[in-house]
Amino acid sequence: MGALEQLSALRPMSRELISRLADIVGLPHLLTDTAAAPYCSDWRSRYSGTALAVAFPADTQQVSAIVALCSAHRVAIVPQGGNTSLCGASVPLADGTPQLVLNLSRMNRIRDVDATDYTMTVEAGCKLAELYEAADQAERLFPLGLTAIAPHCEIGGNLSTNAGGIGVLRYGNARDLVLGLEVVLPDGRIWNGLRRLRKDNTGYDLKHLFIGAEGTLGIITAAVLKLFPRPKSVATACIAVRDPAASVALLAHLRATCGDKISGFEIISRSCLDLVFKNIQDTHEPFARPHEWIVITQLSDVLAAPLDVALRDALQAFGDGILEFVVTTDKHHAERWWKLRKNISDAQKIEGLSIKHDISVPISRVAEFIAQASADLRTAYPGIRIVAFGHIGDGNIHYNASLFDAAQNTAFIAQHEPEVNRIVYEVVAKLDGSISAEHGLGQLKREEITHYKSCLELELMRNVKRALDPLNLMNPGKVI
Numbered sequence: 001m002g003a004l005e006q007l008s009a010l011r012p013m014s015r016e017l018i019s020r021l022a023d024i025v026g027l028p029h030l031l032t033d034t035a036a037a038p039y040c041s042d043w044r045s046r047y048s049g050t051a052l053a054v055a056f057p058a059d060t061q062q063v064s065a066i067v068a069l070c071s072a073h074r075v076a077i078v079p080q081g082g083n084t085s086l087c088g089a090s091v092p093l094a095d096g097t098p099q100l101v102l103n104l105s106r107m108n109r110i111r112d113v114d115a116t117d118y119t120m121t122v123e124a125g126c127k128l129a130e131l132y133e134a135a136d137q138a139e140r141l142f143p144l145g146l147t148a149i150a151p152h153c154e155i156g157g158n159l160s161t162n163a164g165g166i167g168v169l170r171y172g173n174a175r176d177l178v179l180g181l182e183v184v185l186p187d188g189r190i191w192n193g194l195r196r197l198r199k200d201n202t203g204y205d206l207k208h209l210f211i212g213a214e215g216t217l218g219i220i221t222a223a224v225l226k227l228f229p230r231p232k233s234v235a236t237a238c239i240a241v242r243d244p245a246a247s248v249a250l251l252a253h254l255r256a257t258c259g260d261k262i263s264g265f266e267i268i269s270r271s272c273l274d275l276v277f278k279n280i281q282d283t284h285e286p287f288a289r290p291h292e293w294i295v296i297t298q299l300s301d302v303l304a305a306p307l308d309v310a311l312r313d314a315l316q317a318f319g320d321g322i323l324e325f326v327v328t329t330d331k332h333h334a335e336r337w338w339k340l341r342k343n344i345s346d347a348q349k350i351e352g353l354s355i356k357h358d359i360s361v362p363i364s365r366v367a368e369f370i371a372q373a374s375a376d377l378r379t380a381y382p383g384i385r386i387v388a389f390g391h392i393g394d395g396n397i398h399y400n401a402s403l404f405d406a407a408q409n410t411a412f413i414a415q416h417e418p419e420v421n422r423i424v425y426e427v428v429a430k431l432d433g434s435i436s437a438e439h440g441l442g443q444l445k446r447e448e449i450t451h452y453k454s455c456l457e458l459e460l461m462r463n464v465k466r467a468l469d470p471l472n473l474m475n476p477g478k479v480i
Contacts, residue, residue, distance in 0.1 A: 014052055014098075017073050021055050021100070024065045029056040029106065039080060039101050040092055046353070047088035047443055051078065054101040060182060060190060060221040063102065067219065068188025070100055076473045077102050079215035081124060081154030086356065087442025089214045090157065093477045104156050107221060113138045118227040119179060119196045124156025124220050131155060131225070140227040143171040145264070156220050162212035164438030166264045166341075169393030171228065173438070174211065180224035181207040186217070186469040196224050209464065214440050215475040217468045231263075231300035235307035236334035237315060239325040240291035241267075244367035246321030247295050247392055251363065254297065257314040261307065264298040265393035266341050272389045275347040276340050286337055287324055295392070296337050344389055344398075352409055354387065354402035355420045361433035363395040370397065373427045377401060380423060381416070396437035399424060425452060441479045449480075 022030050031039070031054040041048035052075065057063045070077050080090045080103045092099040107125040114120070115138045122131060129150040135142040145165035146153060153163075159181075163174045171177065180195040193207055210218050241247045247267050254262055270292045276283050286294060299307045312327045328334055348354055361369045370388055377384050387400040401420050403409040425435050425448065435452055436445055450458060461480050465472070 024062055025055050025057050042088055042091050047091050049092035049094040051092045051099045051101045056103050056106045058106050063184045063221055064188045064190050067184050071187055075100055076476050078475055079219045081157035082152045084149050084153045086439045087444035089442030089478050110134050117196050120225045123222045126155050128153050135227055139230050141230045143167040159211050159220050160215050161440040170263045177226045178223055182222035183210050183218040183220055186474050194224050214479050216479050229302040232304045233307050234300045235311045235329050236298045237311055237325055237327045238286045238337045239295040240323040241293050241295055242321050244370045248367050253318050261299040261301050263300045266296045267392040268294050269388045271387045272344045276343050279347040279350040280343045352406045353413055354400040355417050357399040357424050358437050358439040359428045360396045360437035361431040365431045366392055369431055373424050376423045
């Protein structure tokens, strides 16, 4: 059923709102009823809600008009990009609150690429993979390393969640890759902060309020992103290590010997590899015999000098924590290893839901976290499957728990998820870590965070929310 066909079935306020939304974006770009349903559920099929409509604005002025209209009608707004959120931040609530999904996918223009300034000005609906390509065409690099979902996720969502990925070790989080923002505020006003300045010390750096806020303070419509020199030489190693402690020590050793050339350092457990080999085609053991833990690391440089000798020498000098390793400069060979890492989430999804954790601890305590959390969970739930992997280079581990049997697993998650979370997060807290490293809070951890942030931190967050969004219309029920 189309938008106009539903008008007679809606309350007067809703009829007026839908009609005026259609005037702003055009009827083909406004979905209601069953046509809107796919945009009201997340890609993991964990969260779903209802919305009055889904609107697809074409530009910032249309976003501004929509937000002002919703503010006048006291209708909440759920900003949405590629809808790849892992915490339910990009879908409406299921509590009956009048909500509009505002999907920015039509706003997909790359406004400018400046190879001299090393910047790229882009709209929020640009897919991350498109930004990789645009930077590459200018012989530059945009290093936000979410390659597994890059064809689907959009930069507005990446910034709203302060996304991380495999390149954080060298280039930083999404926050570190932004020079300026354009934001539509909760009352519809447009803040144009699209500055390309590397230095601007003229008061509060407002852009950082909106990066990582998950759309609760305003809607990011465009951004000025940092570009970097495109590497001309790359060397990749697949390394079997004795245990996570050896991988932490190896990272410190490589940083001391190879410096800032390290552009990725990922750890993968045997349980991850088993899932990938079982569920993902054309994947193979990287060594002749299986190992419990492997690390994939990569060096890159703008100089054309080969890096494989330096990487091989550094690995050979490390000691007995390495069981065996292979180094390559062949892109296709390296991609076979990276395929193992990039497909872990998809492989696990095929087996059903899991209790997912996206935690961070100081790098020096990663091994301690994995050992303690695993011991505590196995004591509480013998036979539990623990899938641990992630960005050991920045202390971020994805730590997922489930049962092997699918039927038992569904009941296990329904009954025991809160206790599993408590066990894992208590270990994180003891190690001075965070219960959300890069995925955000969304709906999933909105209540959980109250146990792990101080009362003062929560008070300050609420004060910022009230100051910018006094009507609580920007993505309510998310973050805080």
